Amino acid sequence: MTGYGRASGSFGGKTISVEIRALNSKLTDLKLRLPADYKEKELEFRKLVTDHAERGKLDVLVDVQNADGAALVSLNEPLFRGYHQAISRLANELNIPQQDLLQTIMRIPNVIASATGEVDDSEWEAVCQITTKTLDQLKAFRRQEGRALESDLRLRVANILLYLSEVTPHEQERFARMRERMRNNMEEAFGRENLDGNRFEQEILYYLEKMDVTEEKVRLEQHCKYFIEQIENKSQSAGRTLVFISQEIGREINTLGAKAYDADIQRLVVQMKDELEKIKEQLANVL
Numbered sequence: 240m241t242g243y244g245r246a247s248g249s250f251g252g253k254t255i256s257v258e259i260r261a262l263n264s265k266l267t268d269l270k271l272r273l274p275a276d277y278k279e280k281e282l283e284f285r286k287l288v289t290d291h292a293e294r295g296k297l298d299v300l301v302d303v304q305n306a307d308g309a310a311l312v313s314l315n316e317p318l319f320r321g322y323h324q325a326i327s328r329l330a331n332e333l334n335i336p337q338q339d340l341l342q343t344i345m346r347i348p349n350v351i352a353s354a355t356g357e358v359d360d361s362e363w364e365a366v367c368q369i370t371t372k373t374l375d376q377l378k379a380f381r382r383q384e385g386r387a388l389e390s391d392l393r394l395r396v397a398n399i400l401l402y403l404s405e406v407t408p409h410e411q412e413r414f415a416r417m418r419e420r421m422r423n424n425m426e427e428a429f430g431r432e433n434l435d436g437n438r439f440e441q442e443i444l445y446y447l448e449k450m451d452v453t454e455e456k457v458r459l460e461q462h463c464k465y466f467i468e469q470i471e472n473k474s475q476s477a478g479r480t481l482v483f484i485s486q487e488i489g490r491e492i493n494t495l496g497a498k499a500y501d502a503d504i505q506r507l508v509v510q511m512k513d514e515l516e517k518i519k520e521q522l523a524n525v526l
Contacts, residue, residue, distance in 0.1 A: 241384060241524070242295075244376030250365040256302045257366070257373040259288070261381070263524050264296040272300045276358050277366065287367060291374040293476060301366065319350050388521055389470055392481075395514045395521075396463050399488070402507045402514075403459060406452070406495070413501040414447060452498050459491040478525040485518055 241263060247256040267289055273281060288299055322344045330337045344350060358366075466484045469477040492515060496508035 242377045242380040244373040244378075244380065246369050246372035246376065248365060248369045248372075250362050252305060253362075254304045255366055255369055256300075256304075257370045258300045258302075259292070259373050259377050260298040261292060261377060262296040262298075264294065265523075267292075267294045268296045270296075270298045274301060274303050276303070277301065277363075280358065280363055280366075284366075284370070287370060288374065291371070292377060301370075315350055319344060322347055322350065385525070388525055391521055392470060392518060392525075393467065395518045396466055398514045399492075399511050400460065400463050402511045403456060405507055406456065406504055409501055409503045409507075410452070413450070413499075413504070417446060417450065417500065450498055450500055452495050455491050455495045455498070459488060459495065462488045462491060478522065481525060482519075482522050485515065485522060488518075489515055 242261040243259070245256070245258045247254060249255070269285060269288060271281065271285060271288075273284065277284065284301075288297060323340070326340060326344065327337065329335070330340070462484055466481060466488070469480050469484065489512075492508060492511045496505060496512075499505050499508060
């Protein structure tokens, strides 16, 4: 699910800000930007974020500045001098202009870096608290989006059940049409006087059993009810479960269409499939 959270706080002479952006993703994809001082805590920080955010494409930025607003950075002078000497020598040898040399060196990794040093436990605790506040904001954002998704999913499932209820009136009609069509075909092929009534009734029963969709209707209705039950279960994330249930709903709808032998029922099946596709699109956004 998409989401955004940002929080900041102070520790000593520093201002610590944490920003998290989340996009839809079936897996957890965490892009983390930490100051150099916090690199030793990266694994712990990743666990903190993934435990709370669960899954999604997450972009996390932790920024630390002095109280006056200046970033805590330092210039690696020995490294700068070494690059300058080597690049200047090559530039002179190759007769290359050096007017952009300063900018070129400044873009080299590790020439400008965050101030180095080990983070103490109290500072790291402050970072974790600020991060937790940011994650709480992210969750609130996701819950707001989730309420809109829930409303749409309920509507789609209700529509499927509505179309399912409209199948029943057409069932007896198709049986009568099938019976009449088979009788006409057999009379044309063998003649009315040669038609074996008992044999004809046996054939009719065979096809009626193949056309019967009672089991499919019952299972489809149960899957839809179970789908709603999982939506109402607030104690756990239901995204993957809802995906599995939607697959079962699709199987029953497909079987119903295969056994329809009726244009009106096929029309209802197409409408149910359309609602199911909309459900699947929304489930890509559900945790």
